Amino acid sequence: MSKMQLLHPLEHEDAEAVIIGGMVLDIHASPSIAANPGTTTPGKVYYVQGGVARNVAECMAKLGAKPYMISALGFDMAGNLLLEKWKSFGLSIEGILKDKDIDTPVVCNIFDVNGEVAAGVASVEAIEKYLTPDWISRFKSTLLSAPVLMVDANLSPPSLEASCRLAADAECPVWFEPVSVAKSRRISSIAEYVTFASPNEAELIAMADALLGSDEFRPLKGYDKKNNLSPASLFQLLKPAICLLLEKGIKVVLVTLGSSGVLLCSKGGPSSIQIPVDKTRRRGFGGELYRNVMKRFPPNSFLEHGRSSHFFALHLPAVPASVVRLTGAGDCLVGGTLTSICAGLDIIQSVSVGIAVAKATVEVAANVPSAFSLATIVDDAKCIYSSAKVLFHQSML
Amino acid sequence: MSKMQLLHPLEHEDAEAVIIGGMVLDIHASPSIAANPGTTTPGKVYYVQGGVARNVAECMAKLGAKPYMISALGFDMAGNLLLEKWKSFGLSIEGILKDKDIDTPVVCNIFDVNGEVAAGVASVEAIEKYLTPDWISRFKSTLLSAPVLMVDANLSPPSLEASCRLAADAECPVWFEPVSVAKSRRISSIAEYVTFASPNEAELIAMADALLGSDEFRPLKGYDKKNNLSPASLFQLLKPAICLLLEKGIKVVLVTLGSSGVLLCSKGGPSSIQIPVDKTRRRGFGGELYRNVMKRFPPNSFLEHGRSSHFFALHLPAVPASVVRLTGAGDCLVGGTLTSICAGLDIIQSVSVGIAVAKATVEVAANVPSAFSLATIVDDAKCIYSSAKVLFHQSML
Numbered sequence: 001m002s003k004m005q006l007l008h009p010l011e012h013e014d015a016e017a018v019i020i021g022g023m024v025l026d027i028h029a030s031p032s033i034a035a036n037p038g039t040t041t042p043g044k045v046y047y048v049q050g051g052v053a054r055n056v057a058e059c060m061a062k063l064g065a066k067p068y069m070i071s072a073l074g075f076d077m078a079g080n081l082l083l084e085k086w087k088s089f090g091l092s093i094e095g096i097l098k099d100k101d102i103d104t105p106v107v108c109n110i111f112d113v114n115g116e117v118a119a120g121v122a123s124v125e126a127i128e129k130y131l132t133p134d135w136i137s138r139f140k141s142t143l144l145s146a147p148v149l150m151v152d153a154n155l156s157p158p159s160l161e162a163s164c165r166l167a168a169d170a171e172c173p174v175w176f177e178p179v180s181v182a183k184s185r186r187i188s189s190i191a192e193y194v195t196f197a198s199p200n201e202a203e204l205i206a207m208a209d210a211l212l213g214s215d216e217f218r219p220l221k222g223y224d225k226k227n228n229l230s231p232a233s234l235f236q237l238l239k240p241a242i243c244l245l246l247e248k249g250i251k252v253v254l255v256t257l258g259s260s261g262v263l264l265c266s267k268g269g270p271s272s273i274q275i276p277v278d279k280t281r282r283r284g285f286g287g288e289l290y291r292n293v294m295k296r297f298p299p300n301s302f303l304e305h306g307r308s309s310h311f312f313a314l315h316l317p318a319v320p321a322s323v324v325r326l327t328g329a330g331d332c333l334v335g336g337t338l339t340s341i342c343a344g345l346d347i348i349q350s351v352s353v354g355i356a357v358a359k360a361t362v363e364v365a366a367n368v369p370s371a372f373s374l375a376t377i378v379d380d381a382k383c384i385y386s387s388a389k390v391l392f393h394q395s396m397l
Numbered sequence: 398m399s400k401m402q403l404l405h406p407l408e409h410e411d412a413e414a415v416i417i418g419g420m421v422l423d424i425h426a427s428p429s430i431a432a433n434p435g436t437t438t439p440g441k442v443y444y445v446q447g448g449v450a451r452n453v454a455e456c457m458a459k460l461g462a463k464p465y466m467i468s469a470l471g472f473d474m475a476g477n478l479l480l481e482k483w484k485s486f487g488l489s490i491e492g493i494l495k496d497k498d499i500d501t502p503v504v505c506n507i508f509d510v511n512g513e514v515a516a517g518v519a520s521v522e523a524i525e526k527y528l529t530p531d532w533i534s535r536f537k538s539t540l541l542s543a544p545v546l547m548v549d550a551n552l553s554p555p556s557l558e559a560s561c562r563l564a565a566d567a568e569c570p571v572w573f574e575p576v577s578v579a580k581s582r583r584i585s586s587i588a589e590y591v592t593f594a595s596p597n598e599a600e601l602i603a604m605a606d607a608l609l610g611s612d613e614f615r616p617l618k619g620y621d622k623k624n625n626l627s628p629a630s631l632f633q634l635l636k637p638a639i640c641l642l643l644e645k646g647i648k649v650v651l652v653t654l655g656s657s658g659v660l661l662c663s664k665g666g667p668s669s670i671q672i673p674v675d676k677t678r679r680r681g682f683g684g685e686l687y688r689n690v691m692k693r694f695p696p697n698s699f700l701e702h703g704r705s706s707h708f709f710a711l712h713l714p715a716v717p718a719s720v721v722r723l724t725g726a727g728d729c730l731v732g733g734t735l736t737s738i739c740a741g742l743d744i745i746q747s748v749s750v751g752i753a754v755a756k757a758t759v760e761v762a763a764n765v766p767s768a769f770s771l772a773t774i775v776d777d778a779k780c781i782y783s784s785a786k787v788l789f790h791q792s793m794l
Contacts (some may be wrong), residue, residue: 041519119424119435123439
């Protein structure tokens with residue numbers, strides 16, 4: 001238990017989300033003049049804290065939560081940086097395995113003058129090697145009080161399975177973040193345990209294929225004009241894959257569409273996937289968020305007609321943003337949604353907040369903004385919530 | 398004054414070389430599989446302590462000296478790493494400017510599977526911006542007892558000039574390390590102050606052109622078969638440029654030829670450029686080195702026929718090595734030679750030791766080996782010294 005937590009015994013009694021996955025240092029180098037290939041060019045080098053699980057947890061921390069991070073770091077330069085920053089956020093480091101043999105996960109990218117990756121190397125095998133079922137199982141008791149567990153697909157398949165089984169024993173819902181097309185296929189061994197999954201379109205297709213053991217869904221990727229499609233048309237195209245995920249046991253599929261928003265698809269109404277009140281966190285920012293959202297956009301009528309066992313699909317749009325950099329937006333969408341779920345909001349309210357948090361993220365260069373404005377987030381989230389459209393519910397069949 | 402020095406008051410009384418220039422972190426990323434351009438590939442990321450001045454000083458420290466480093470670092474991840482390592486070598490950090498506004502110099506290179514640079518970015522402007530004449534002049538008194546000052550051409554021209562003037566006031570000889578072809582031209586404003594310069598062939602040509610304000614010497618670079626030339630033929634080709642450097646005031650020009658060894662060219666005999674005995678360092682490794690070298694290959698007959706005002710040129714060969722990595726070899730050649738000069742050896746003995754130290758360096762992956770064997774260095778140096786050949790002396794004119 002860190003000192004900071006000892007100073008706030010009341011807050012520590014709040015149940016907190018558990019986040020298992022990668023803490024990664026992104027080293028970004030950008031030349032200041034056009035480079036000749038094969039040479040070293042003058043420019044700038046930036047150190048950016050990354051890793052999907054780390055970004056999600058940092059976002060939650062910036063929203064006032066105190067997520068419990070389970071990860072692995074070395075004692076090298078990158079590990080020291082990530083750990084010191086983690087402590088500075090006031091978060092527990094108990095769950096972070098530190099070992100001198102670990103090469104801290106690092107992604108080194110050199111960009112060209114247009115901002116595209118010219119060359120890049122990812123050294124992230126430590127996550128699979130050291131974040132083992134054995135290490136994760138040490139935190140069984142932490143999961144008992146957790147409102148939700150998030151795993152990112154950087155974990156090895158055995159570690160994903162171990163995490164999910166522990167969560168099932170603790171009756172803790174699991175959020176699966178697919179990380180990349182290649183790693184998203186790791187859903188195949190854990191779909192039955194997963195409550196929430198947040199793929200983009202390409203990850204959705206790969207997950208469906210992995211679950212079916214086929215490549216049936218591949219042709220969908222060929223639609224190169226999909227950016228011009230309406231959310232409703234896109235949903236029709238993606239519906240077979242989404243249905244397969246729901247059939248395989250995932251309760252809520254959130255397909256992220258970038259600037260087109262999010263498709264929220266489920267087999268139950270929004271209230272069927274709410275966190276038990278005794279596990280919610282209504283103190284601090286979480287409490288303020290809960291009270292503000294309940295006042296500005298209480299759970300409403302969207303799916304009155306939907307029964308808890310019925311399939312429904314909702315499109316939540318994004319709000320216009322002054323984009324500085326897109327990195328981190330997807331992770332902050334998850335962080336904002338998880339924070340809201342943990343505060344006791346329903347899934348539609350929560351995703352609305354998540355999209356508002358993602359919007360605030362693309363407006364800064366960092367993966368996670370240094371601070372969020374509750375008022376702006378609630379305003380944007382209300383706007384998103386009010387513009388949500390039901391694309392499908394069972395009675396339309 | 399660092400704690401370690403306080404613990405060894407006797408050793409601290411030894412005069413020590415002053416080294417001014419860059420401390421740089423090299424971030425090297427190597428893919429483990431062939432990469433598609435424009436993508437991020439799995440691989441490994443290495444953090445290598447570099448910078449010419451830093452490498453030279455670390456090499457001297459590994460040879461038992463305690464060089465006084467004057468440089469500039471930030472409080473960022475790279476700066477912390479370089480500073481902690483520096484402390485671990487037991488070296489003073491007084492001369493290293495630390496400022497939160499400094500972006501610590503970093504070179505980030507991504508290699509291809511053949512070990513060639515695929516893309517690279519150098520962020521080293523802090524050396525010119527923060528290593529100012531004002532900062533350097535604070536160490537005027539340190540220079541008074543220093544047997545030698547080394548400057549690398551990462552310094553801005555005003556800082557190079559300020560360093561040289563301080564050294565002249567302190568009657569301290571200056572060693573100029575050209576760093577790169579582009580930066581080697583900075584010799585133009587300081588040649589009159591420089592006792593030793595250590596260019597490779599391309600830097601030699603650039604320095605001669607810079608001193609003449611011409612591009613007269615460029616054609617020499619066209620000899621693409623120069624690798625097949627004997628040292629004597631190569632010397633004949635390079636002689637006009639070498640002579641120009643000597644005429645402009647540089648007393649000893651060491652042209653490094655990679656695996657072909659070194660051309661040592663001067664206008665005086667070896668004894669004319671020896672350090673005064675009261676500034677030599679004959680305790681510890683320096684003393685052992687001095688005694689061993691004087692026993693195994695005392696200053697001899699090479700240049701008996703050379704008068705102190707006469708031009709002479711000597712070829713010192715390299716010894717065969719099991720090459721692991723070439724980086725750092727040139728810097729360790731300088732570090733070994735400087736350590737020997739500071740121990741009171743003459744320039745021919747010293748360069749022989751320097752080549753032996755460079756040989757030990759190419760046999761490891763790091764820029765500087767973690768330790769040196771005195772016996773091996775002295776054996777190799779004796780072999781080099783014994784194979785040295787006079788290419789030219791004034792009487793041959």
